[in-house]
Amino acid sequence: MPLLILLLACLITGPAFGAQERPFIDEPQPIVPSSVEEREPWAEGRFSLPPWPRDADLIELELDVGSPFRYAIDGRHLAIGGDGVVRYTLVAESASGARNVSFEGLRCTPQGALQIYAYGSGGELRPLPETDWAPIRGAPGDALHKELHRHFLCGPLTFQPRPKKDIIRALKGQIAERDNAGFLPD
Numbered sequence: 001m002p003l004l005i006l007l008l009a010c011l012i013t014g015p016a017f018g019a020q021e022r023p024f025i026d027e028p029q030p031i032v033p034s035s036v037e038e039r040e041p042w043a044e045g046r047f048s049l050p051p052w053p054r055d056a057d058l059i060e061l062e063l064d065v066g067s068p069f070r071y072a073i074d075g076r077h078l079a080i081g082g083d084g085v086v087r088y089t090l091v092a093e094s095a096s097g098a099r100n101v102s103f104e105g106l107r108c109t110p111q112g113a114l115q116i117y118a119y120g121s122g123g124e125l126r127p128l129p130e131t132d133w134a135p136i137r138g139a140p141g142d143a144l145h146k147e148l149h150r151h152f153l154c155g156p157l158t159f160q161p162r163p164k165k166d167i168i169r170a171l172k173g174q175i176a177e178r179d180n181a182g183f184l185p186d
Helices: 002-021 140-153 164-171
Strands: 058-060 070-074 085-093 099-107 113-121 124-127
Touching: 085 113, 099 140, 140 164
Parallel strands: none
Antiparallel strands: 058 070, 070 085, 085 099, 099 113, 113 124
16 A cells, blocks of 8 residues: 555656756757857959960979879969959960960868859850859769869869969979878978
8 A cells, every 4th residue: 555655646746846957858958069169151252364374384283193184373363352262374285285274263161162154165164153152073074173172273172272372283283292182281
């Protein structure tokens, strides 16, 4: 009988105690910690098309992957915008000497993002209709942009563009292996 009374007492008073013991369930904490600050969403800045690249300003790239093309970037008009986009004119030359010229932008996000603004021929760049940023997937057909993102234009592990002088040094192959290895400086 005393056991039955004790059991009934627990059943009657149990829910009242249970509600007081679990306030964290009834009052959830915010999902985002208070230390996280709201930021303005990224927006692309204004820019203008550069002039047609001169051969004297082209810096040829040494790529890790084989390609039927030789690639060069116009070092004179390479620019890092206030929006963090590295904009450059890319020249792809085939073995027969035919050239494709494009004006592109690359964002140094963790996976990289690419925008092609214009293609050129006959000494003139022609703007393309506005398109969305495309992720750099590193597919075999896009090994060039993967290497630009990883080894030339963006700082290792910082997801920020390298300073212009360091980009030029990297394009010329004058950057130390450690600077491209993903290690932060001492």
